[in-house]
Amino acid sequence: MVRSTRIVAAALTAVVVATSGCVTGHLLDVGRRREYVASVREAWVDGDRLVIGYDARVTDDNGRTLGRTPRWVVVPLAEVATPATMQPEPLRSWDRSGRPVAVWDGTGTPPAPPLLRVTPTGDGDLLLAYEEPADPATLYASALTQVWTTPWVYLLVPFTLAFDLVTTPPLVAMAPALLVMGE
């Protein structure tokens, strides 16, 4: 009985050390995705909204590129100049209704307004300037970044939570030793 208890305790300790802490937290980290604007394809003005079609670079939580995907986003024209408070609304698709806006990367002859000027900032970001005949409004493409979690992760959460219920208490029990010994 004592021997089997020791074996269970040793196995539990090994599992605790091997799993590096809260498995549910690590699972959610693994499933987290970020989509950054990689390039702008097209843009439309629909009433008081600017609709931007772009290719997104999809990354995992550590920034590793997993692929590219086409995306659309709607930005109220009144908010284009205030990226900090802007509330871009992702769209699954766009039927290309409204008024087309030329997308210009700064090379060659500029098209007539309205146009969306796309300029690399040098910091890996893109500066988007929506130019009507007057008062160009600009926004950083990083303001359009989307963060989401892959759905399959949630299927595993009940299992990882159960696992954490067993493995986390020993970790917490070890913490005081670190607090006492630690610098």
Place this chain on the structure above:
Amino acid sequence: MGRLTRRDPGAVRVATLVVLVAACAAACVARAPERRPRPFDFASDSFAFANETLLEFHVADDGSERWTERDPRPAFSLRCAPVTRAVRQFFLEARFAPDAPPLDDEGYRALARAVLARSPRDQEPSADPVVIPGYPNLRSFSAAREVMLKQEISSSWRIFFQRANWRLIFPFTPSNQEATAEELRRDVEAGRTPIVRVHRYPSFAMNHALLLYGVEDAPVGLRFRAYDPNDADAPVTFEYDRVARTFTFPKRVYFGGGPVKVYEMYHGPFY
């Protein structure tokens, strides 16, 4: 008092409570006002030497990344947290007196030991700093006394058990990072110099410590300026992206660049 206790024990409890509250209030009032540190100056408040990395990061022409071990193995490595901690201790706990007569080796060793013996969790300048004569600042002191300071920084076995390590096992959610960024911004704007761990745990691609001393608004977030113990020549800047809700660290000789997790260490009893 005895009569009071017999007649109205509740009154005694209230009186005791009032006395305690009054004592606490008096203690708070009597407490020295918060001492705001002078601004941290990288050129004079940092070490002239760096913590060296065991690994070096390489990007091949095809974009692939790999690590190589340094050969020969550096003698002063794996000390990023103790070096960062020591920089803040000298910043807050020491005062340099360039015009005072210099000491011998053992005298300076004793002073360095006295500085490093102070609490690494202090956040304000000491009212009773250790006076280090003969040098104008930490940069010149550490240039002249490099070997001794490296020995003193490495002398304790406890440096390998940083108290805040426990925090790594719990998740760092985007909302946690958002709160961390705002808290760090407030601290730095208040003149404090928080020490942070920058990591990708459970991956060990990044596990580093920095001292923050500057912050400014970036287009979509915040830009922090920090002392990097691995680089004695220049500070490093890294950003918090408010939309992606993540910190992003630039490419360095020891890191390929990209998102990282951040939390503060060397503050409070649990970190």
